[in-house]
Amino acid sequence: MDWHILAQQLVNGLTLGSIYGLIAIGYTMVYGIIGMINFAHGDVYMVSAYLTAIAIAVLTGFGIDSAPFAIVITLALTMFITGVYGWSIERVAYRPLRGSTRLAPLISAIGISLVLQNYVQLSQGAKPQGVPTLVSGTVRLGTETNFVQMTYIQILIVVVSFAAMAALTWIIRSTSLGRQCRATQQDRKMAAILGIDTDRIISTVFVIGAAMAAIAGVLVTLNYGSFDFFIGFVTGIKAFTAAVLGGIGSLPGAMLGGILLGLFESLFSGFVNTDYKDVFSFALLVLVLIFRPSGLLGRPEVEKV
Amino acid sequence: MSQQTRTPADAIPQPLLDVRGIDTFYGAIQALRGVSLHVSRGEIVTLIGANGAGKTTLLGSIFGNPRASVGSVSFDGEDITTLATHRIAPRGIALVPEGRHIFPAMTVEENLVMGTIPVGEAHLDEDRAQMFELFPRLQERRNQRAGTLSGGEQQMLAIARALMSRPQLILLDEPSLGLAPLVVRRIFEVLREIASLGKTIFLVEQNANHALKLADRAYVLVNGEIRLQGSGRELLADPEVRKAYLGGH
Ligand SMILES: Nc1ncnc2c1ncn2[C@@H]1O[C@H](COP(=O)(O)OP(=O)(O)OP(=O)(O)O)[C@@H](O)[C@H]1O
Ligand SMILES: [Mg+2]
Numbered sequence: 001m002d003w004h005i006l007a008q009q010l011v012n013g014l015t016l017g018s019i020y021g022l023i024a025i026g027y028t029m030v031y032g033i034i035g036m037i038n039f040a041h042g043d044v045y046m047v048s049a050y051l052t053a054i055a056i057a058v059l060t061g062f063g064i065d066s067a068p069f070a071i072v073i074t075l076a077l078t079m080f081i082t083g084v085y086g087w088s089i090e091r092v093a094y095r096p097l098r099g100s101t102r103l104a105p106l107i108s109a110i111g112i113s114l115v116l117q118n119y120v121q122l123s124q125g126a127k128p129q130g131v132p133t134l135v136s137g138t139v140r141l142g143t144e145t146n147f148v149q150m151t152y153i154q155i156l157i158v159v160v161s162f163a164a165m166a167a168l169t170w171i172i173r174s175t176s177l178g179r180q181c182r183a184t185q186q187d188r189k190m191a192a193i194l195g196i197d198t199d200r201i202i203s204t205v206f207v208i209g210a211a212m213a214a215i216a217g218v219l220v221t222l223n224y225g226s227f228d229f230f231i232g233f234v235t236g237i238k239a240f241t242a243a244v245l246g247g248i249g250s251l252p253g254a255m256l257g258g259i260l261l262g263l264f265e266s267l268f269s270g271f272v273n274t275d276y277k278d279v280f281s282f283a284l285l286v287l288v289l290i291f292r293p294s295g296l297l298g299r300p301e302v303e304k305v
Numbered sequence: 306m307s308q309q310t311r312t313p314a315d316a317i318p319q320p321l322l323d324v325r326g327i328d329t330f331y332g333a334i335q336a337l338r339g340v341s342l343h344v345s346r347g348e349i350v351t352l353i354g355a356n357g358a359g360k361t362t363l364l365g366s367i368f369g370n371p372r373a374s375v376g377s378v379s380f381d382g383e384d385i386t387t388l389a390t391h392r393i394a395p396r397g398i399a400l401v402p403e404g405r406h407i408f409p410a411m412t413v414e415e416n417l418v419m420g421t422i423p424v425g426e427a428h429l430d431e432d433r434a435q436m437f438e439l440f441p442r443l444q445e446r447r448n449q450r451a452g453t454l455s456g457g458e459q460q461m462l463a464i465a466r467a468l469m470s471r472p473q474l475i476l477l478d479e480p481s482l483g484l485a486p487l488v489v490r491r492i493f494e495v496l497r498e499i500a501s502l503g504k505t506i507f508l509v510e511q512n513a514n515h516a517l518k519l520a521d522r523a524y525v526l527v528n529g530e531i532r533l534q535g536s537g538r539e540l541l542a543d544p545e546v547r548k549a550y551l552g553g554h
Contacts, residue, residue: 176426183408183419190406193368195394195422195470 007148009270010263015154015223017262018161022216023239024246024254025168026086026209032185032249033205036102039109040089042236043116044210048082048217049227050124053131060132067134071156071222078218079211085116086210087203094206095199113232120229130226157219164215165255168208172251181205185249234278238265241285247298256296319382321346321474321505322367322398327376329359329366336362337373338529344474349496349506351516351537353550354526360509361403363526364476368393368400381473395423399472403479405463409452413443416451416462420469428471436465439495457488464495474505481512493519513550517541525550 023045030038055074064070093108137152172178183191184201192198220235221227238261246257261281269277288295320343329337336359344350354360366373369390377386380396388396399420407416417433418426437444440461446454451462460480467475477496481489493515500506510516517523520537525546533540540546 179411179415179418180422182411186408186410187406189370190402190408191419192370192390193394193400193402194419194466195391197389197391 002146004142004146004148005270006267009266011148011150011154012270013263013266014259015150015157015262016266017242017259018158019216019220019235019258020239020242020261021255021258022161022164022212022219023235024243024258025165025212025251027240027243028246028248028251028254029181029205029209031243032251033181033202034094036094036105037109037240038089038094038206038209039106040093040112040116041209041213042232042239043113044082044085044089044232045213045217045235045239046227046229046232047085047116047120048078048210048214049221049231050120050129050229051078051081051214052218052221053129053227056131056134070134071218075160075215075218079214082214082217083207083211086206086208086213089210090203090206095202117229117232124229126229128226128228131221133225134222151223153219153223157223160215160219164212168212169251177204237285238278238281241281241288243295244285244293245288245295247295249299250295250297253295253297260296320344321381322507323377323379324363324367325377325379327363327366327373327378329362329371329373331362331371336371336529337366339376340526340529340531341376342524342531342534344505344507346473346505347503348521349500349508349519351508351510351520351523352526353510353513353516353523353540353546355511355549358526359529360526361478362529364400364402364478364509367398367476394470394472397471397473399467399470399475401460401463401467401475401477401480403482405456405459407451407454407459407462407466409450411451412448413451413454413462414447416466417443417469420466423470429469432469432471436468439468439498440465457484457491460484460488460492461495464492464499468499468504472504474507475499476507476509478509479511480508481510481515489515511550513546514541517546 023041026041027037030036052074055077056070059070059073089109089112093112094105097105097108135152135156138149139155140147140149142148172181180191180196180201181204183194183196184198188198239258242257242261243254244257245261246253246255264284265277265281268280322344324340324342326339326341327337328335328339340363352360352363362371365371367378369388373386377384379385380398383396385393385396408419411419417436418429421429442458443462443465446458451459454462464480480492484492489512496506496508496519508516508520517537517540523535523537523540524531525533525540533543533546
């Protein structure tokens with residue numbers, strides 16, 4: 001085994017894992033606060049890829065050719081509009097069904113997922129879409145034949161993802177909004193009695209989750225350049241796997257689970273088989289669910305007394 | 306004292322808390338039947354009742370959870386019957402709930418900060434210092450996770466958290482439940498201190514002996530209805546109350 005192949009797979013895995021981590025945050029925070037999986041979350045990510053393409057097209061139309069400026073504006077716009085999608089999903093699919101059976105909102109969320117896929121397919125076409133390359137270039141380490149490389153976009157992905165995760169961690173730990181989120185998560189009824197508008201907090205959590213997925217959507221789109229209306233499905237399940245691996249409901253768990261899944265997956269593709277990497281991830285999901293359903297950092301589900 | 310401030314409580318035209326004829330249901334089960342009671346500014350009022358009488362439901366109905374379907378709840382002259390739950394605390398009411406409901410994964414300090422939501426953090430340092438004076442145990446454990454506190458400490462924390470919102474009226478649901486006699490005595494001492502700070506207290510208890518000794522006035526709730534009312538002293542002497550709530554002597 002050559003060290004540079006291993007190192008290259010670790011670099012690739014870190015990049016991929018950052019993306020999984022960003023999307024996993026939405027699953028884990030929503031689960032933490034309402035105890036349910038947002039099955040439309042993968043499609044929110046998909047929508048953000050299209051919004052990225054639209055934003056870049058509009059900016060190019062205005063003749064903006066500074067890449068950093070275009071990326072910052074694209075991130076801001078996409079996070080905002082995707083956040084509106086997240087907010088709407090809670091309003092349409094979850095809030096009206098609060099207090100009914102646990103299954104009902106899951107079914108309505110799957111409904112939203114199908115609506116989003118079909119709406120994007122109809123309005124944007126079924127063919128894969130693409131965006132022009134905004135950033136190119138790589139950093140190389142090593143000799144002429146044995147080297148590890150990281151593209152500028154990969155560096156951007158890792159830096160932006162870690163910055164976003166650090167910012168979110170700070171918000172949840174140290175701000176009043178973060179404390180209100182944690183209070184609502186731990187004891188919703190008591191939170192309301194203390195004066196917290198828990199409906200607003202639940203909406204905020206959906207918006208945060210969607211905005212994090214939007215960061216992932218922008219970064220992936222800048223990296224791969226092409227996408228279609230179905231990308232939310234597989235990536236969504238992967239990110240969900242990451243959230244379960246880290247311990248669903250746990251914010252650091254989602255980040256850790258994302259990074260680990262990315263690393264496992266690229267090591268598997270590098271040293272075992274590329275075609276079976278999705279199978280590997282889903283097998284991992286099944287194994288975690290069987291042997292450690294509370295994940296690495298989650299707490300075992302304890303019935304409240 | 307001037308003559309005006311000595312007006313007897315009954316003559317004050319507008320009580321701080323005024324509950325009028327409320328019915329509250331859980332689905333088809335009726336938990337409260339035409340309950341009326343009032344608490345005037347500066348009073349300590351207690352409500353005693355057996356398990357399942359509807360005590361917790363009554364406090365819940367003041368916070369709109371569960372909401373009364375008939376009747377009205379007013380606070381300081383304002384009808385709060387249909388107000389959203391999170392809008393009640395900012396009016397000046399705080400609840401120390403049955404079972405404490407502190408946030409177990411937060412530190413003691415963070416739990417205290419959660420009490421400041423209705424008033425903001427402007428008085429945080431001052432009020433926190435006052436709570437640490439009232440409950441020195443909480444200061445020792447300020448950075449400890451609240452879930453790891455003992456039952457008595459959790460009860461102190463729940464009371465301190467409620468006080469952090471600078472309420473006019475504080476509602477307590479069986480604060481002595483499950484605590485050792487010494488801790489119970491400390492809790493009742495604290496309630497006296499809180500009253501001396503000018504807070505109005507509405508205390509729900511099964512520990513009728515302590516509660517009736519503390520209270521200016523008292524109500525007895527039986528099967529969702531107010532059965533008796535009077536001064537604490539009167540009810541302490543009432544044969545029916547003695548038989549049902551004070552061990553029959
Ligand atoms: N969530 C609920 N769903 C259905 N019924 C309920 C619910 N909560 C309370 N009840 C019923 O309402 C009645 C009053 O209950 P409540 O909890 O108010 O009594 P309590 O006086 O506080 O009793 P305890 O001293 O045991 O705390 C009881 O008959 C109880 O079974
Ligand atoms: Mg009760």
